[in-house]
Amino acid sequence: xxxxxxxxxxxxxxxxxxxxxxxxxxxxxxxxxxxxxxxxxxxxxxxxxxxxxxxxxxxxxxxxxxxxxxxxxxxxxxxxxxxxxxxxxxxxxxxxxxxxxxxxxxxxxxxxxxxxxxxxxxxxxxxxxxxxxxxxxxxxxxxxxxxxxxxxxxxxxxxxxxxxxxxxxxxxxxxxxxxxxxxxxxxxxxxxxxxxxxxxxxxxxxxxxxxxxxxxxxxxxxxxxxxxxxxxxxxxxxxxxxxxxxxxxxxxxxxxxxxxxxxxxxxxxxxxxxxxxxxxxxxxxxxxxxxxxxxxxxxxxxxxxxxxxxxxxxxxxxxxxxxxxxxxxxxxxxxxxxxxxxxxxxxxxxxxxxxxxxxxxxxxxxxxxxxxxxxxxxxxxxxxxxxxxxxxxxxxxxxxxxxxxxxxxxxxxxxxxxxxxxxxxxxxxxxxxxxxxxxxxxxxxxxxxxxxxxxxxxxxxxxxxxxxxxxxxxxxxxxxxxxxxxxxxxxxxxxxxxxxxxxxxxxxxxxxxxxxxxxxxxxxxxxxxxxxxxxxxxxxxxxxxxxxxxxxxxxxxxx
RNA sequence: AGCGGGGUGGGGCAGCCUGGUAGCCCGCCGGGCUCAUAACCCGGAGGUCGGUGGUUCAAAUCCACCCCCCGCUACCA
Numbered sequence: 001x002x003x004x005x006x007x008x009x010x011x012x013x014x015x016x017x018x019x020x021x022x023x024x025x026x027x028x029x030x031x032x033x034x035x036x037x038x039x040x041x042x043x044x045x046x047x048x049x050x051x052x053x054x055x056x057x058x059x060x061x062x063x064x065x066x067x068x069x070x071x072x073x074x075x076x077x078x079x080x081x082x083x084x085x086x087x088x089x090x091x092x093x094x095x096x097x098x099x100x101x102x103x104x105x106x107x108x109x110x111x112x113x114x115x116x117x118x119x120x121x122x123x124x125x126x127x128x129x130x131x132x133x134x135x136x137x138x139x140x141x142x143x144x145x146x147x148x149x150x151x152x153x154x155x156x157x158x159x160x161x162x163x164x165x166x167x168x169x170x171x172x173x174x175x176x177x178x179x180x181x182x183x184x185x186x187x188x189x190x191x192x193x194x195x196x197x198x199x200x201x202x203x204x205x206x207x208x209x210x211x212x213x214x215x216x217x218x219x220x221x222x223x224x225x226x227x228x229x230x231x232x233x234x235x236x237x238x239x240x241x242x243x244x245x246x247x248x249x250x251x252x253x254x255x256x257x258x259x260x261x262x263x264x265x266x267x268x269x270x271x272x273x274x275x276x277x278x279x280x281x282x283x284x285x286x287x288x289x290x291x292x293x294x295x296x297x298x299x300x301x302x303x304x305x306x307x308x309x310x311x312x313x314x315x316x317x318x319x320x321x322x323x324x325x326x327x328x329x330x331x332x333x334x335x336x337x338x339x340x341x342x343x344x345x346x347x348x349x350x351x352x353x354x355x356x357x358x359x360x361x362x363x364x365x366x367x368x369x370x371x372x373x374x375x376x377x378x379x380x381x382x383x384x385x386x387x388x389x390x391x392x393x394x395x396x397x398x399x400x401x402x403x404x405x406x407x408x409x410x411x412x413x414x415x416x417x418x419x420x421x422x423x424x425x426x427x428x429x430x431x432x433x434x435x436x437x438x439x440x441x442x443x444x445x446x447x448x449x450x451x452x453x454x455x456x457x458x459x460x461x462x463x464x465x466x467x468x469x470x471x472x473x474x475x476x477x478x479x480x481x482x483x484x485x486x487x488x489x490x491x492x493x494x495x496x497x498x499x500x501x502x503x504x505x506x507x508x509x510x511x512x513x514x515x516x517x518x519x520x521x522x523x524x525x526x527x528x529x530x531x532x533x534x535x536x537x538x539x540x541x542x543x544x545x546x547x548x549x550x551x552x553x554x555x556x557x558x559x
Numbered sequence: 560a561g562c563g564g565g566g567u568g569g570g571g572c573a574g575c576c577u578g579g580u581a582g583c584c585c586g587c588c589g590g591g592c593u594c595a596u597a598a599c600c601c602g603g604a605g606g607u608c609g610g611u612g613g614u615u616c617a618a619a620u621c622c623a624c625c626c627c628c629c630g631c632u633a634c635c636a
Contacts, residue, residue, distance in 0.1 A: 011635090013636085048636075051636065052634095052635080052636090053635070053636065133635065133636095134634055134635080135636090136635080151634090152634080152635075153632095163634090209576085210564070214563055214631090217563080218562085218633085221562085224633070249634080250635095250636065254636085292564080292630075292631080293630075293636095296631095297633095301633095323564070323565090323629085323630075324630065326629090361571085365573090366564060366565045366572095366629080367564085367565080367629055369571090371571095373570085374585095377570090377585060377586090378571085381586095382584075384596070385596080385598060385599080386598095388598090389596060389598050389599070390598095390599085391595095392595055392596065392598085393595030393598080394595085395595095400594080439572090439573095440573085443572095443573095446584085450600095453600070454599085454600065454601095456594075457591095457594095457599060457600040458600075458601095460593095460594085465594090531595095532596095534596075
């Protein structure tokens with residue numbers, strides 16, 4: 001089976017925080033699972049680097065947008081690599097392949113008659129010489145009198161606004177008074193696809209309920225044409241006749257990155273024809289990991305765009321969306337330095353600790369909360385004590401009582417039953433992964449560890465070793481093989497630790513594919529054994545985080 | 560305001576779609592073990608499932624209304 005696995009493209013005007021990691025990590029777990037099942041997987045994402053906020057950030061720093069995004073792209077790529085994200089291609093919207101692809105794509109859609117132009121009036125800053133997105137106009141709220149209301153919404157009274165409603169409107173960048181100016185834009189005729197979209201959503205029952213209900217109700221309410229051009233300078237030039245000086249709206253081009261990134265990957269591999277095999281084979285399945293705010297883009301706009309190109313691209317098979325992540329009960333806020341940014345996270349703890357905890361609290365049904373108390377509790381009590389300690393007690397037992405060599409011989413009935421039980425838990429893990437219930441899947445791994453602890457306790461091999469060697473052998477052999485299976489599943493969630501465990505167990509290469517996870521191994525010579533995890537001290541971590549910020553040790557701390 | 564999600568023992572969550580007297584992890588209390596990172600295992604106390612009303616032999620689970628929290632509302636990305 002062929003799979004395209006993707007995560008939403010992070011907008012790289014700043015270093016991403018832990019909330020962004022949720023999607024990236026979820027998609028990685030899923031991609032790793034599919035590969036370990038033996039599927040053919042291409043896993044892509046990239047930096048979303050066009051648009052007004054980046055242009056402004058660049059002005060603020062006195063560099064060109066391209067210089068800024070060059071730097072950020074390589075910084076962010078490296079962070080993802082260090083988090084163990086196994087992208088086949090993490091690219092960027094400035095990639096030549098992407099730019100050309102987007103232009104060709106929209107020209108095709110244009111020729112197919114799904115794009116029309118329309119004149120509108122918009123606020124323009126004569127000083128910065130640019131049209132201002134609603135968000136970039138500030139002024140006094142006509143309802144509550146709040147003086148720092150934004151053009152789209154008043155942050156104090158919450159009312160939705162039009163930028164022209166504001167009293168005394170100002171450009172958010174320079175403070176000058178904007179003027180109304182006529183401008184022409186190109187629109188995608190989304191409503192035309194309403195019926196096809198409805199059918200698509202209704203027929204794809206694997207789409208999650210939240211995505212389905214939200215999408216169908218939007219169709220019910222009536223879709224509107226979506227503008228695909230902007231008056232930005234920093235972006236992909238719109239290819240339409242008469243659209244000189246216009247660029248493609250970032251959202252409308254970034255979603256096409258899912259296609260162009262695969263194309264780029266295979267071109268680089270020297271097998272361009274594989275691209276067609278992935279994207280045009282109706283059997284190929286694609287899955288997108290996103291936050292719930294992106295649902296309409298992935299269940300409505302993106303599929304409609306793919307339909308409108310008439311190129312036979314496969315529509316999204318699944319859209320795995322999550323709720324939001326809060327930090328100590330509040331929203332992440334860069335301005336108030338509330339949250340944890342990815343480079344800080346890696347300076348605090350190894351990637352696997354974050355991978356473990358982030359999947360553990362993945363906001364699958366409701367907003368989740370990051371708290372230091374909870375994080376320390378989960379890492380210490382579950383990852384370290386339950387899982388880490390099982391590994392250590394079994395391996396060090398083999399070291400001290402068996403000279404580091406796993407016994408060979410036969411498993412007795414009780415040992416076989418234990419492994420049978422583990423196999424059941426493992427198939428539960430796979431079921432959960434199939435249904436993209438990553439949280440439960442991870443808990444299955446802990447359940448295996450509990451099973452192992454229970455087994456080891458009740459069998460008391462430290463007693464048998466003196467009186468009943470054969471029974472002790474069976475206990476140890478079964479426990480060792482349980483660890484081996486666990487390493488295979490752990491590899492999906494915590495790749496670094498799983499590989500380390502594999503080495504400590506004296507096994508060659510990487511943890512095996514899932515179908516081989518329970519093949520019985522005997523007689524192995526262990527490698528060096530040391531604790532797989534250690535406990536964390538939340539006060540220490542918080543102190544360390546303050547230090548990192550005070551000293552500006554990482555980029556996000558200096559931004 | 561509209562739309563979507565949530566409100567379950569001290570904390571964190573599952574169950575609700577496919578109704579049958581509540582499950583998991585942590586914490587707490589008591590016990591066991593000593594191979595292990597003061598780790599592990601066993602037992603126990605503790606909730607009537609936001610509120611009200613309804614459907615039903617039976618509701619956390621279905622329906623209605625209400626209260627509270629969060630997110631989105633399509634030119635922020």
